[in-house]
Amino acid sequence: MIVFDEVNKFYGDFHVLKDINLTINKGEVVVVIGPSGSGKSTMLRCINRLETISDGSLTVNGISVGDKKTDINKLRRNIGMVFQHFHLYPHKTVLQNIMLAPMKVLGQSEAEAKKIAQKYLEKVGIANKANSYPSQLSGGQQQRVAIARGLAMNPEIMLFDEPTSALDPEMIGEVLDVMKALAHEGMTMVVVTHEMGFAREVADRIVFMDEGRILEEAIPAEFYANPREERARLFLSRILNH
Amino acid sequence: MLDFSILTDHLDMYLEGFKITITASLIALVASLVIGILIAVIRIVPFKPLNALGAAYVEFIRNIPLLIIVFFFFLGLRLDGLMAGTIALSIYTSSFIAEAIRAGILSVPKGQMEAARSSGLSYVQTMRLIILPQAFKIVIPPLGNQFINLVKNSSILSVVAGLDLMYQGDLISSRTFVVFDVYIFVAIFYLLLTIPLSLGVGYLEKRLAKSN
Ligand SMILES: Nc1ncnc2c1ncn2[C@@H]1O[C@H](COP(=O)(O)OP(=O)(O)OP(=O)(O)O)[C@@H](O)[C@H]1O
Ligand SMILES: [Mg+2]
Numbered sequence: 001m002i003v004f005d006e007v008n009k010f011y012g013d014f015h016v017l018k019d020i021n022l023t024i025n026k027g028e029v030v031v032v033i034g035p036s037g038s039g040k041s042t043m044l045r046c047i048n049r050l051e052t053i054s055d056g057s058l059t060v061n062g063i064s065v066g067d068k069k070t071d072i073n074k075l076r077r078n079i080g081m082v083f084q085h086f087h088l089y090p091h092k093t094v095l096q097n098i099m100l101a102p103m104k105v106l107g108q109s110e111a112e113a114k115k116i117a118q119k120y121l122e123k124v125g126i127a128n129k130a131n132s133y134p135s136q137l138s139g140g141q142q143q144r145v146a147i148a149r150g151l152a153m154n155p156e157i158m159l160f161d162e163p164t165s166a167l168d169p170e171m172i173g174e175v176l177d178v179m180k181a182l183a184h185e186g187m188t189m190v191v192v193t194h195e196m197g198f199a200r201e202v203a204d205r206i207v208f209m210d211e212g213r214i215l216e217e218a219i220p221a222e223f224y225a226n227p228r229e230e231r232a233r234l235f236l237s238r239i240l241n242h
Numbered sequence: 243m244l245d246f247s248i249l250t251d252h253l254d255m256y257l258e259g260f261k262i263t264i265t266a267s268l269i270a271l272v273a274s275l276v277i278g279i280l281i282a283v284i285r286i287v288p289f290k291p292l293n294a295l296g297a298a299y300v301e302f303i304r305n306i307p308l309l310i311i312v313f314f315f316f317l318g319l320r321l322d323g324l325m326a327g328t329i330a331l332s333i334y335t336s337s338f339i340a341e342a343i344r345a346g347i348l349s350v351p352k353g354q355m356e357a358a359r360s361s362g363l364s365y366v367q368t369m370r371l372i373i374l375p376q377a378f379k380i381v382i383p384p385l386g387n388q389f390i391n392l393v394k395n396s397s398i399l400s401v402v403a404g405l406d407l408m409y410q411g412d413l414i415s416s417r418t419f420v421v422f423d424v425y426i427f428v429a430i431f432y433l434l435l436t437i438p439l440s441l442g443v444g445y446l447e448k449r450l451a452k453s454n
Pocket of ligand 1: 016036037039040041042043
């Protein structure tokens with residue numbers, strides 16, 4: 001469903017993604033880990049063209065992401081994205097945040113969009129905050145709204161870039177629970193996260209990146225018990241002893 | 243003590259000038275806002291040649307004296323004083339407004355654009371629904387200052403016989419040979435416009451701050 005084929009990316013002279021080959025199938029949950037600056041976010045953001053690739057091919061459902069003829073807005077409808085810092089719209093209520101794209105992009109009526117928004121708010125466990133503004137919510141609640149906002153477009157793919165890194169420890173669980181439920185329902189997910197519990201429980205594959213390369217791909221049990229790469233081992237010992 | 247007979251004897255002239263000043267200011271306010279938004283957008287759209295064009299406009303206009311722009315329309319294009327003054331005022335103010343709006347747009351966090359675009363909204367939709375409403379809040383105070391400056395700058399109409407408040411003051415003064423009192427009343431009329439404007443901006447600022 002998502003296919004990276006010999007993808008390279010440069011920021012000027014800086015080679016940020018090196019020969020990336022990665023195939024993510026429908027319904028798969030792929031967790032991407034690696035040291036800071038290794039290119040995890042960049043790789044994720046290429047999938048919905050928040051970043052453009054310099055070389056190689058990247059397709060989603062067989063459609064070339066980089067192709068000038070590709071209607072990027074149409075492609076993006078099908079790919080939800082959740083950011084580390086939520087990026088909710090501060091001037092809109094929770095409900096309005098979730099209803100905006102379904103109404104403006106999919107052309108849903110207000111009533112229809114509202115019904116769907118409420119359904120997803122219930123799903124992420126904060127139906128009672130529908131009319132609050134983002135600034136009135138805790139970080140964990142904001143992130144759950146952001147997930148609901150992504151889901152309301154009924155996408156086939158959800159991308160998560162360190163969705164719990166900006167949260168206080170006691171709020172991480174509530175967000176991970178929502179993501180786990182989503183994974184169990186068969187959503188195709190690409191998740192940049194260092195949350196090992198999450199990865200062990202729901203990931204089909206771990207992708208380890210370092211200095212712009214994918215160094216290792218393995219199933220979680222294997223990866224955490226016995227990483228093949230020395231760098232992966234080093235990296236794991238560092239996050240474990242933290 | 244102020245000689246109030248100056249005011250009462252020439253009330254019709256004062257009011258006529260007041261009316262012209264209000265009219266010219268209102269027209270220039272709307273026009274400069276429209277041009278200013280347009281230039282701000284031209285400066286930030288992802289298209290370099292347009293950006294350069296917008297930058298050139300702003301740098302050129304805001305770095306020459308207002309009076310020269312007035313003369314361009316009055317002496318150069320031979321428009322009447324009121325018309326030349328109002329157009330010049332609109333153009334001059336628009337360059338400052340463009341800068342204020344651009345700064346406001348740039349101060350909206352990058353993540354807002356990314357979140358909106360990644361949900362499938364187009365660039366234009368994102369600007370209209372997400373970025374501009376947030377920029378608007380940030381831009382209110384500097385915009386208010388520009389509008390206050392605009393009202394005061396409208397006195398430049400008097401130089402080209404623009405029939406405005408200042409021009410009427412000049413007339414009254416040359417007729418009565420009184421200077422001080424005449425212009426005190428002129429100043430009071432200006433304050434009648436600028437103080438409510440200033441209070442209004444302060445009020446808006448507070449109300450918008452609350453909704454966030
Ligand atoms: N716009 C940019 N211009 C130049 N270099 C960039 C840009 N964005 C990212 N980089 C660089 O690219 C490299 C990879 O960045 P990226 O954000 O993908 O890393 P990451 O693995 O997500 O790191 P982190 O764990 O800190 O989020 C970093 O060295 C970063 O400094
Ligand atoms: Mg990152």
